[in-house]
Amino acid sequence: MRVLIAEHDHARYAELLREAMPELEVLTSNDSAELSRQAPQCPVWLGQPDLLASLLRQGHKPEWMQSTWAGITPLLAEGLPRDYRLTRAVGIFGQVMAEYMLTYMLGHEREVLSRLVSQVERRWDDRPGRSLEGRKVLIVGAGDIGQRVAEFLVPFGVTLYGIASSAR
Structure with a gap:
């Protein structure tokens, strides 16, 4: 073949x-x-x-x-x-996509890019950082990837909502 x-x-x-x-x-x-x-x-x-x-x-x-x-x-x-x-490939992307998602969520909440600019410009950035705790997160798709993202977010104290095409 x-x-x-x-x-x-x-x-x-x-x-x-x-x-x-x-x-x-x-x-x-x-x-x-x-x-x-x-x-x-x-x-x-x-x-x-x-x-x-x-x-x-x-x-x-x-x-x-x-x-x-x-x-x-x-x-x-x-x-x-x-x-x-x-x-299609299933069951192999959950970990990688959850890490990717968490990286961007933390980067956004902690304003990593603007703080990096401040460091490069040698300016002190004294804004308080934001936390994921207490935030609401909607995950569209509750397959392997969505479930892994949810598992990663639980320890951060977020309120999770999920949408799926069928009950899970």
């Missing part, structure tokens, strides 16, 4: 696939024209939705597409085919 990898880090994905299943024929490239030439030969595609959507726009279509992202928004663009099996 042939698998097409359309991913910025395609070499690493190819290496992992070949180790796991040496019988697979893995086709990949960092050149979009080459990916377009390879796509019709591959019933299975693995990669980034933005790169995969480009192949769909060119009239290619897999039997099965595995996204390396949690989100699939580029694949939902107007005019793209949807008559193929689509799976």
